[in-house]
Each structure stands twice: as structure tokens, then as C-alpha cells.
Amino acid sequence: MESPFKADVLKGKVALLTGGGSGIGFEISTEFGKHGASIAIMGRRKNVVDEAVSALKSAGIPAVGFEGDVRRQEDAERVVEATVKHFGKLDILVNAAAGNFLVSAEDLSPNGFKTVMDIDSVGTFTMCHEALKYLKKGGPGRNSSTGGFILNISATLHYTASWYQIHVSAAKAAVDALTRNLALEWGTDYDIRVNGIAPGPIGETTGLSKLMPQEINNTATDHLPLYNVGEKWDIAMAAVYLASNAGKYINGTTMIIDGGLWLSKPRQLPKEAVKQVSRTVEKRSRAAPAGVPTSKL
Numbered sequence: 001m002e003s004p005f006k007a008d009v010l011k012g013k014v015a016l017l018t019g020g021g022s023g024i025g026f027e028i029s030t031e032f033g034k035h036g037a038s039i040a041i042m043g044r045r046k047n048v049v050d051e052a053v054s055a056l057k058s059a060g061i062p063a064v065g066f067e068g069d070v071r072r073q074e075d076a077e078r079v080v081e082a083t084v085k086h087f088g089k090l091d092i093l094v095n096a097a098a099g100n101f102l103v104s105a106e107d108l109s110p111n112g113f114k115t116v117m118d119i120d121s122v123g124t125f126t127m128c129h130e131a132l133k134y135l136k137k138g139g140p141g142r143n144s145s146t147g148g149f150i151l152n153i154s155a156t157l158h159y160t161a162s163w164y165q166i167h168v169s170a171a172k173a174a175v176d177a178l179t180r181n182l183a184l185e186w187g188t189d190y191d192i193r194v195n196g197i198a199p200g201p202i203g204e205t206t207g208l209s210k211l212m213p214q215e216i217n218n219t220a221t222d223h224l225p226l227y228n229v230g231e232k233w234d235i236a237m238a239a240v241y242l243a244s245n246a247g248k249y250i251n252g253t254t255m256i257i258d259g260g261l262w263l264s265k266p267r268q269l270p271k272e273a274v275k276q277v278s279r280t281v282e283k284r285s286r287a288a289p290a291g292v293p294t295s296k297l
């Protein structure tokens, strides 16, 4: 789908994306590139990173890839340094690397819980920590008037509670806390904006195939009137908006992009039945207000 934004809204920016070689991360890499940014991708799987970089390059986007795991501080440091060495500076960090699997709380081992916390939450903090000196206003290669931008990919799972997602819910709640606290501290001290995006179910992603596996004949969504699956493009367009100058006053927010799904509840009554029932109840309550004995009327 065509972007509604001008092709130069991220012109001259350098963006580093963890998990930028696949899924939502790759879509953001591509759209950032199409809007003028140079792209560095960090990922654990060399073949995925290499393929993503060649795809970006063949679309005319300056791109480089680095193998690395956000759980290893030395990888985070090495990749941030290599990005700056390659492109001369760093303007944007996108934390899109994440881990997930469906498991009941009872069957989840502490190490399984920790693994997801380490990737999603600690990994996000580690990347921010290593990138800080380059994202600061006046940081190496940057001009002295503005700081950089951090985007954390979150979720909506923890807004209520989600079946078989205790580890990811905890991890993304921590990510949202990082977004707000870094927005406060680094926004104030260094002019760095820190925001998040909380996607709903997005088609053609590992997340969706893990949360709604083909093996499960899932009819549980039938009653959800707002339910539909979003596109990676929906997330990437929001990312372009937040990263561009149009988002200059947006700091510390996590934008929910799920078509309103997290608000969905089973409908108690059909709409037509509400009209009938509601009027009947109204008449009855006027005739006999609750708590007033009918003998007193």
C-alpha cells in the first residue's frame, strides 16, 4: 500500500532496528528506508539479516546488517558502535526484537519466563543504554539542537490479562514502563523522545502464527465485533509518523494499533433487544423505584 507521507520525512536519519530483519521489524525497516532513512538491522539469525539487507539494498535503501542477540550486552555495544562506524551517527533506535510462545502459567518454567523477560524487557533496556551516548542532543555525528528517537514495540496483552501469555504480559508491561521512564529522564536531560507502539494481531507475523496456531481451530473471536487482523503496514506507518517531525511533541506514549480490539467484550444483548428491555425497565423503575416498597406508592 502506498504511504500517505512524503518520501523525505526521514531523510538523512540513521535507524538501528533490533529484530529488523523479519515481521513487523522488517516492515518498519523498509518504510523507514522508503522515507529516506539509512537502515542497520540487528538479528540473531544471520541468514534472515542477510536476506533483509539485500532486499532493502535492491529497493535502493542504504542498509547494513549485524548478527547479534539483545540478551548479550557485548552484542548490543558492538552493534551500536558498528552502526555509527558505518553510517557516522545514530538517530533512531527501534526495539522490535521479541520472544514468545503459548504456555500456561502452570507449565512455564522460571527459565522460560526469564528468557522472554531477557529478550523483551532487559534487551530493550540494554539497547537503549548502549545507544544513549549517540542519541543525545549533540551526540557524535548529530547536530546540537535535537536528540534522537527510541521506539519500543510493545503489546496490549497486559492491559487486562491474557491466557497463556503471563511471561509476555509481564515483559511488555516492563517495556511500557521503560518507555515512560526514559521519556521522562532522557526527554528532559537529552531531548530524546521515547515512544512505543502496541500492535494487535498483525497478519503474516511470527507473533500471530504463535498466538493463533493453525493447529488450533479458534472460534473464540467470533463474538468480537471489532475483531480483525491488522497489516504490518499499519504499524510501519505509525512508526514513520512517530519518528518524523510530525511526532515532535509526542513523548512517553504507547500508541495502540489494534482496531480497538483490546476494548472488545462479548455483546450481552442484541441491539434490538436493548431497546425493548431498556424501555421496559425504565417504565418499571418509574412506577416502583428500587428500594421503595410498592405499598408506599
Ligand code: HXC
Pocket (backbone or CB within 6 Å): 098, 099, 100, 101, 102, 103, 107, 108, 109, 110, 111, 112, 113, 115, 116, 154, 155, 156, 157, 168, 199, 200, 201, 206, 207, 208, 210
Ligand atoms: C514452554 C518453552 C517453550 C514453549 C521455550 N520454552 N519454548 N516453554 N513452552 N513453547 C522454554 C524452554 O523450555 C526454556 O526453559 C526456555 O524457554 C528457553 O528456551 P530456549 O529454546 O533455550 O530459548 P531460545 O533458544 O533462546 O529461544 C527463545 C524463545 C524462542 C523465546 C523460546 O521462541 C525465540 O527465539 N523466539 C524469537 C522469535 C519470536 O518468538 N518472535 C515472536 C515474537 S511475537 P527451560 O526451563 O526448559 O530451560 C510477540 C508478540 C507479542 O512478541 C504479542 C502480540 C499480540
